[in-house]
Amino acid sequence: MTQSPHSQTLDRGLRVLEVLAAAEGPMTIAEIAAEVRAHRSIVYRMIRTLEDHRLVSRGADGLYGLGLGLAALARSVSPALQSAAMPALSELADDVGMTAFLVVPEGDDAVTLLSVEPRRTAVHVAYRPGVRHSIHRGAPGIAILAGRPPAAGEAANVARARTQGWAYSQGEVLSGMRSVAAPVVDRRGGVAASVAVVYVADDVDTAALGQRVVAAAKAVATEMP
């Protein structure tokens, strides 16, 4: 078994991006270097290269932050799925007054790819793209599992979600949060994603909400190429 060599330089460059993403605001090169644990001159060279690709940009104050090239790159992640989901998600968010989002499986994780906040509710739950958790916890992940062919020894909540068409969870990802989700099943019968909403209220007609989310998920599937 080999060591599967990795690229040190590329790794450090990507860590620069991650450090900038995790930071509160723009940073100096010295701060970045300290965080990445590399020599300053190394970070200089890398920052220049990242700047060429517009992945970082130097603000007017001389500090560095993430650049707009990332917006273009992110838009190219599953573009067909994103385009198909966008209208259905915003319609759903408006209808029910909750944040609606699209969750995609990646290995054993469920990752939020796209989220739409409702137009005008006093309070709503912010749910950011990039959020990642186990596919076995939370309605979005359960919905994805339920959309797949039945597996031996699968959890009870997955089986229930499969028969009723949507999944429900409470506090599995964030305490106090409830979530309802339905799988997006594409033409070939594969599960591409799930559509979900989150909320905190306890006076919600879950069954009706479930049907509404199922309809949104179907709409997404219909728009898929």
Next chain:
Amino acid sequence: MTQSPHSQTLDRGLRVLEVLAAAEGPMTIAEIAAEVRAHRSIVYRMIRTLEDHRLVSRGADGLYGLGLGLAALARSVSPALQSAAMPALSELADDVGMTAFLVVPEGDDAVTLLSVEPRRTAVHVAYRPGVRHSIHRGAPGIAILAGRPPAAGEAANVARARTQGWAYSQGEVLSGMRSVAAPVVDRRGGVAASVAVVYVADDVDTAALGQRVVAAAKAVATEMP
């Protein structure tokens, strides 16, 4: 004057991402290597590293595409601005039945950071994040310029936009497309962005639309921290 050394390895790694973004669908490593004009074994090493950072992912068929880590990174580009703009944009898009988007200046360019398509119009103009053009062409760029302090020798359309509060353009970026935009002026008087809509119809009350866009831009500014 030195050559401002750049990092070859990092550059090639980023080009891998760009190649994947530009591609129609997932690619083999050999295809990527050909496109990037680097040896296959180099691309192997880089792909492994990119995979560790979840910027690329290997599909079930063994092909590689962009990974979900990009969604998280993109969300960290001006997060405050994105959060502030999201609700106002989707409300605007719904109200007027047009695609609404947030445009940010980067040097001499105007770049689309965020876009929201309307819920249910038969036809609407798709406008993708990452679109970039000169800040001097098109309503979004003009609006940003108009939000800045008056400059000597500035174009007439900028001056007009400043007095009326919003900018209008026709076919400057895409032929046949009309666009109306208004600047987002933050608390410190700086111009962070502009809010814009695009459409093709010629029977639109431009003045009324302009007022509506101005209101949306104000709403975004109000939500800014």
Next chain:
DNA sequence: AACACCCCGTTCGATAATCGAACAAGGATA
């Protein structure tokens, strides 16, 4: 079957890209 072709993934010595201590040049503070 045997062949040809393409893609995958890895190995390893030569090489060139990278590393990082040291340097020069501003600001700021005292």
Next chain:
DNA sequence: TATCCTTGTTCGATTATCGAACGGGGTGTT
């Protein structure tokens, strides 16, 4: 002025990277 801190660059030593070559698996063709 002198001191300190930060930014940005230089350049020889080192080491990560490069890339030709290898082995193996899959698919389609003769």
